[in-house]
Amino acid sequence: MRPVLHGDVSAAARALLNAPAGARRSLCRRLLSEAEMADAHVRATGRLHPLFGNGSLMSAARKRVLADEPGFDDPGYCRCFEIVLSALIDRQVSRAHS
Template sequence: MRSDMRRCLAGDLITAASAIAAADPAAREALAQSLILQADAAHRYAKRLGRAHPLWGNGSLMSRALLLPPAAPVDRQSSAYLRALSLIAQLLAQRKSARAPDFPQP
């Protein structure tokens, strides 16, 4: 069975949401998707080779988001940040649901 991406903790979500909120609104969903896909690829790279990916970090969503160019600090009370937090959580939940095994119904 294929391994899933590294487990996301609160810090991963907060860091990714901050990076997403700082991006152009039209680019936020694409950025969120690419952060997730690249963190997953980096996780597999690190598991296979025993070292962090040279461009995408150690496989955590936080390490991938921190590799983006620095942006101005984001107000964590802003609607942009809260929408970005919701977006990244929703995309991760969809990914998790898509990979959930099908159990037979009793």
């Protein structure tokens, strides 16, 4: 997956906000996986992945309908943002221990 920036986390959180609360963690894992697959495809072929884009988390998230971006005064959005950040931390910790 390409380096993750604030906009990537925001786009992923907006995708999660449109999903039912019980499906958000699995959707987040799926977005990370799709971004990783797309990045591998781009590196191997020099072309965008036909479904998931350029290998960024934002590109994978934008393949879904995104909620309008609320502010951080929206608890649901904050929870979604937290899910994405937590998944990214877990991914880094897992890779460090591999």
